Amino acid sequence: MAERKRRAVKAYRNREFLNSKEARALRILSEYLEPMARFAKYRIDDTIVFMGSARILSREQAEATLKKTQEAGGDLVRAREDVAMSVYYEQARELAFRLTKWSKSIDSEERRFVVCTGAGPGIMEAANRGAAEARGVNVGLRISIPIEESDNPYVTRELMFHFHYFFMRKFWFYYLAKAVLIFPGGFGTLDELFELLTLVQTKKMTKPMPIVLFGTRFWDEVINFDALVKYGTIGAHDLSLLRRTDSVDEAYEWIVQQLTEHMLSRPGAIL
Secondary structure, three states: OOOOOOOOOOHHHOHHHHOOHHHHHHHHHHHHHHHHHHHHHOOEOOEEEEEOOOOOOOHHHHHHHHHHHHHHOOOHHHHHHHHHHHHHHHHHHHHHHHHHHHHHOOOOOOEOOEEEEOOOOOHHHHHHHHHHHOOOOOEEEEEOOOOOOOOOOOOOHHHEEEEOOHHHHHHHHHHHEEEEEEOOOOHHHHHHHHHHHHHHHOOOOOOOOOEEEEOHHHHHHHOOHHHHHHOOOOOHHHHHHOEEEOOHHHHHHHHHHHHHHHOOOOOOOOO
16 A cells, blocks of 8 residues: 655644644734734824723614613613713714814825724724724724624724734734723723823833823713822822813814824834
């Protein structure tokens, strides 16, 4: 019987190896190099990042759910609260629309201050939607999680990224960001907010970073920043690291002013 020849598999084609713990460094490096190559290909110089809850509904969705709940029975308290919270969806959508219109008016061959989100529903969808409605490209940095969330349909197809490692996803949020808007959210949003504040406070991030905390009633209930000052765990000056507002106009005007003053002449990633 003829001896069957064995074909050696090249290491970079060996799926079993690539999925092994020994190749973890290669997988991490891939989540750095592949996005970097794609951002360069599509001339994405820098971003404006929107963060917030995936659970916040659009006004249309929230009102439809309330109507259905009133007719069929259900948790009316939750449905009414969803309608109240939908204001943040619409505000994120409007802000992304206006910021995209402004960024497109900049006389540059590069794409400046592109809207970027986590690519999910809720506030993320709202921001991608506003950017798309302004006919601008926008970025989605999706994360794989046990409860899969569908991609929102408004992310520019060529700029949809899918990450396994949270820390690599966060790197791309912060590395290209020139401004960050943080809307009401849960554990993930709080994690992103405090990591960002820590990077700025400790000067690991040296670039000017306008941070807008949108929704004063929500944030005043959820985080008592003044108590952190009172007990001496942060300094009073640390509160100046972010700007709190409920106004789309104020957020838009302040971000545009900050970016024009500090970042317009500094394209590209800066830490």
